[in-house]
Amino acid sequence: MKMLVIFEKTDRVRHVGHLDLMRAMQRALRRSGVPIAFSKGFNPHLLLNFAAPLPVGTSGRREIMEVSLSEEISETEFKEKLRAALPPELPCVAVRAVDDRHPAPMALLFAASYQITIPEGAAPLLAAVPSFMAKDSIMALRKTKSGEKLTDIRPMIYDLQVTGDHQLSCTLALCEAATCKPELLLDALSAEAGLEARPRALCVRTQLLGRDFTPLELL
Amino acid sequence: MKEFSADRLEKLLDTVLKPSRYTGGEMNAVAKPFDQAEITFAFCFPDSYEVGMSHLGIKILYDIINRQPWALCERVFTPWPDMADAMRAENLPLFSLESRTPLRNFDIVGFTLQYEMCYTNVLEMLDLSDIPLFSKDRTDGPIIMAGGPCAYNPEPLAPFVDVFQIGDGEEMMVEVIACMRACKKAGCSRLDTLRALAKIEGVYVPAFYKPSYNADGTLASFAPTDPAAPATVRRRVLLDLDSAAYPEAFVVPYTEAIHDRIVLEIMRGCTKGCRFCQAGMLYRPVRERSVETLLRQAEQLENATGYEEMSLSSLSSGDYTHLTELVCALTERYGERKISVSLPSMRIDSIVKQSLEEAQKVRKSGLTLAPEAGTQRMRDVINKGVTEEDLIRAVTDAFTSGWSTVKLYFMIGLPTETDEDLAGIGHLAQDVINAYFTVPRGMRAKGLRVTCSASTFVPKPFTPFQWQGQDDLPTIREKQAKLGDILRQVKGVNFNWHEPELSMLEATFARGDRRMGDVLYAAWKNGCRMDGWTEFLNYDGWMKAFEDCGIDPKFYANRERGEKELLPWDFIDAGVTRAFLWREWQRAQRGEVTPDCRKGCQGCGLKRFEGVCVDR
Structure with missing residues (x-):
């Protein structure tokens, strides 16, 4: 069986990179005493799948990882054991047992919602939102593995709203076919606002979404 | 504020x-x-x-x-x-x-x-x-x-x-x-x-x-x-290591530390009496933890950390009385849980073949050995009681058991060192390579890697070499160059060395007095910090600090001290007596070895501390 773990990466540890986060989770799983499955091979490791790596500097409210188990265990017992073993800055929010045929979380991923806080210089950016969203096409330089690529990111922005004096909320594409990172959105929005560079922003990924914007953990 | x-x-x-x-x-x-x-x-x-x-x-x-x-x-x-x-x-x-x-x-x-x-x-x-x-x-x-x-x-x-x-x-x-x-x-x-x-x-x-x-x-x-x-x-001496407090949990870093694993301190102290080794003198006498205590600590730490690696720590793990029993118990218990057990700082005269085989059941790390010097004469001077046969037997065993990466640690600038001793390092490296090829092809692992690392000797307080003058920079550079030439002729050896400037600075502080505080302050004012990191070592800043304070670094680093000189640390009773250290200094210069004190008391002074020194 497999267990979906919904966890938080708090603001304090937002700089912990994905590989370090994975190691922290592997160690927490070892400490927890839940029956984890190991890979075969020379250097055996835990079977652990994350829905999507969180960039360094970004915190997450409902992140998802999938753990392969070697024995059956109830959701309640698993959650209790894991909770006791997690560092305070990576609390477990919920768990859900799925069978082995359940698709990997990464395969179901479609988009993600973010909350973006801009401590200083937010006003021009927030003011540019309506005209920005009215556009049919927004060309932006996307960094890809093969270099920089001019892409129309407008179709990847599903939603963008002003939610406070220093705050934006948005839903952006996040899947293998198309990904728009919050930084890219901020770059384009800053250009729209006539700013030379994007102001410092704190990003929180609030929800991972599947098809039809259903929360990923419910699919 | x-x-x-x-x-x-x-x-x-x-x-x-x-x-x-x-x-x-x-x-x-x-x-x-x-x-x-x-x-x-x-x-x-x-x-x-x-x-x-x-x-x-x-x-x-x-x-x-x-x-x-x-x-x-x-x-x-x-x-x-x-x-x-x-x-x-x-x-x-x-x-x-x-x-x-x-x-x-x-x-x-x-x-x-x-x-x-x-x-x-x-x-x-x-x-x-x-x-x-x-x-x-x-x-x-x-x-x-x-x-x-x-x-x-x-x-x-x-x-x-x-x-x-x-x-x-x-x-x-x-x-x-x-x-x-x-x-x-x-x-x-x-x-x-x-x-x-x-x-x-x-x-x-x-x-x-x-x-x-x-x-x-x-x-x-x-x-x-x-x-x-x-x-x-x-100096304070902890008498009972076995019942002393030891953490039941370690803080587990997110970002990887240099050593990021469970550490079991199996014993404190070392009785070998290597004359260059400050730790060997300072942490006397030997105090061991029991296998029972260590297994309990291992279990607590594993449950509390989830680490995938465990290492045994001491100055000379090979001398731990119950090493085989401990390693067998650990590998048996943790092998199934995919936790590897590594044995660092092993002395080559005491590697137990059985332990090596037990340890590799889980994962093989490189083998690190410290012959310290290239010739028997030089090893006798520093009282490193290890022979070339010991070393070759140890590496042959390791190669037979599937190891193929060997690191050899040496020091240059040891008292009485000659060109012959440098040449000896080359011979030893060649012998290690030859030992690998004596193991039949099917039995040895592929990809032999031998690294020779030569650090510059720094005389330390409370060692028999506390009176010794360190080689000056030109001498060290010359010796490094010679050694580089020697090792270049040995096919398949990597050669590492350390910046001699750093070792010289280390020597000034190791045996410095209160006036070195002025140099320290001046150097920090000149922007010196993180000196242990090559990319930040600001040697010019240090030299200017010495100059500004009117202090000659050679006075502290390169000067040989006499028998009567009052040393800045003499007011500390570290356990080993000055008389013992002087005796050892004289024996060193004559190339006389002093046996491990487990084989008979050498009168180092620890017996004055009631109950610390147990005759075996």
């Missing part, structure tokens, strides 16, 4: 390298309310997070202080230079990782001194905290303490540190913080607090002592000036 602000910290974190060095929140980090603790201790490791978090002593003392319900210990590391500069620019004071409290709000700021080249970081950390650097300028605020192996010659740091703790910390630390607590409750003055602390065995308060110097610059006298201060400071 700089004020801490979480918002300003967050801003900096987005601009610096490896920000998780500064954010804490790790598994097993202590979470006690700062305001409710009666005594607060900022445990400072004067190097980067990754180095400091690899160190065992900080884990032990962090645990011991936090076990006291009335005390709180939090961790602080030296910010990387980019962060230190950013903090200065933002007026952000240095803060503890747990509660993010500025250092000046703690009762005690304590540094562990693991190597001399971290001393500028001590000044850097005090300065980043708005704490006056010189002890005499501090009228309030935290008491600055220091301990660790370099505290055995505390004098270069004497102007900056209020209280040194010399020796094993397990019991002394509890007495020190209890004394601080009582003084705080009674409302004692700073002076009276220092007087109370000076009465604890192992504690040295430099302000209560005064040195005087001869015309030739050597020390003329060194005596206490306060009735509370003892003429001789006797």
Whole structure:
């Protein structure tokens, strides 16, 4: 069986990179005493799948990882054991047992919602939102593995709203076919606002979404 | 005064390298309310997070202080230079990782001194905290303490540190913080607090002592000036290691530390008597932990950390009485849970083949051996009781058991060294390579890798070589070049060496006196910090500091001391007596070996400490 773990990466540890986060989770799983499955091979490791790596500097409210188990265990017992073993800055929010045929979380991923806080210089950016969203096409330089690529990111922005004096909320594409990172959105929005560079922003990924914007953990 | 602000910290974190060095929140980090603790201790490791978090002593003392319900210990590391500069620019004071409290709000700021080249970081950390650097300028605020192996010659740091703790910390630390607590409750003055602390065995308060110097610059006298201060400071010895406190949990870093694993301290001390080795002299006598205790500690730590690796720590793990039993029990218990067990700092004369085979059941790491010198004559001088046959037998066993990566550690600049000794290093490396090829092709692992590492010998206090002059820089460079030529002719060997400048600086501080404090301050003023990191070593800054202070580094590094000279650390009774060390120095120069004291007492002086030295 497999267990979906919904966890938080708090603001304090937002700089912990994905590989370090994975190691922290592997160690927490070892400490927890839940029956984890190991890979075969020379250097055996835990079977652990994350829905999507969180960039360094970004915190997450409902992140998802999938753990392969070697024995059956109830959701309640698993959650209790894991909770006791997690560092305070990576609390477990919920768990859900799925069978082995359940698709990997990464395969179901479609988009993600973010909350973006801009401590200083937010006003021009927030003011540019309506005209920005009215556009049919927004060309932006996307960094890809093969270099920089001019892409129309407008179709990847599903939603963008002003939610406070220093705050934006948005839903952006996040899947293998198309990904728009919050930084890219901020770059384009800053250009729209006539700013030379994007102001410092704190990003929180609030929800991972599947098809039809259903929360990923419910699919 | 700089004020801490979480918002300003967050801003900096987005601009610096490896920000998780500064954010804490790790598994097993202590979470006690700062305001409710009666005594607060900022445990400072004067190097980067990754180095400091690899160190065992900080884990032990962090645990011991936090076990006291009335005390709180939090961790602080030296910010990387980019962060230190950013903090200065933002007026952000240095803060503890747990509660993010500025250092000046703690009762005690304590540094562990693991190597001399971290001393500028001590000044850097005090300065980043708005704490006056010189002890005499501090009228309030935290008491600055220091301990660790370099505290055995505390004098270069004497102007900056209020209280040194010399020796094993397990019991002394509890007495020190209890004394601080009582003084705080009674409302004692700073002076009276220092007087109370000076009465604890192992504690040295430099302000209560005064040195005087001869015309030739050597020390003329060194005596206490306060009735509370003892003429001789006797090092603390922990008698019973087996029942001493040991952490049941380690703080597990997010970002990888240099050594990021469970460490079991199987024993403390070493009886081999290698004459260059300060640790071997300072941590006498040998005290072992029982297999039962170690297995219990391993289980507690595994449950609390989830580490995938476990290592055995001691000065000479091969000499641990129950090594085979322990390694077998550990590999049997943890092999199934995919936890590897590694055995570092093994001496080549005691590698147990069975242990090697047990250890590799899980995972194979490289084999590190330290012959230290290339010829038998040289090894006799340094009393490294290892023969070439021992080494070749050990590596052949290792190659047969599937190892193919071997690191060999050597020193150059040892007393009486000649060209022949350098050539011997080449011969030894060649013999190791030949040993690999004597193992049949099917039995040995592929991809032989032999690395020879040659460090520059630094004479240390409380060793028989404390009187020896270090080779000067041109001599060391010449020897390095010769050795490089020799090893280039041995096919398949990698050669590493260390910057001789760093070893020279280390030598000045290792045997420095109080006047070296001026050089330290001047060097830090010149921008020297993180000196142990090649990319930051500012040699010109150091040379200018010596020049400005009118101090010749050769006086400390390269000068041979005479039998009668008063040494700056002579007021400390470290256990081994000066008479024993002098005797050993004479024997060394004659190339005479001194047997392991387990085979008969060599009269090193430890017997004076009641109950510490057990005849076997």
